[in-house]
Amino acid sequence: MMPRLVNQAVGDALSDLLLVDAILYLKGWTLKDWNCLYTDLPSRQCKVKVKDRSLIQTNDNETKATHPISLQPALENASSSLSRQLHSSPVGYHPTPRIFVRPSGTENVVRIYAEASTQKDADALASETAAIVFKLCDGIGDIPFFSNRSNL
Secondary structure (H helix, E strand, O other): OHHHHOOOOOOOHHHHHHHHHHHHHHHOOOHHHHHOOOOOOOEEEEEEEEOOHHHOEEOOOOOOEEEOOOHHHHHHHHHHHHHHHHHHOOOOOOOOOEEEEEEOOOOOEEEEEEEOOOHHHHHHHHHHHHHHHHHHOOEOOOOOOOOOOOOO
16 A cells, blocks of 8 residues: 555655655654654765676665675674674663675676664774675775774
């Protein structure tokens, strides 16, 4: 039913606004309540040059790498490693780190998006992910890394 009300391809902002207004009304929420549901996390984006971008494939919504087969488990291991480090710390709440990779549509690069609870951790996760992509996806040139790089 929802796709009949809003269409991502068209980008009709008015129908999106009315849908959100209806949902807030039905839930009895204010805009402030709704705004509190989301917290923007620090992130790092980078790209790794590869010989052939077609080697990398993802699922339909680009949240998981499906090829090469060894890529997604390696990414999940890097994310889990950082998550274990963060959750062993007695200080503060640490949301689960996330990584997404996808091949570029126009050039032989793999685009990387990493987010974590701090910029330092997002940078470290992006650096680790870049090294993984470089190794498993026939990277060429230099591996991107950031000054806060750590061994995950």
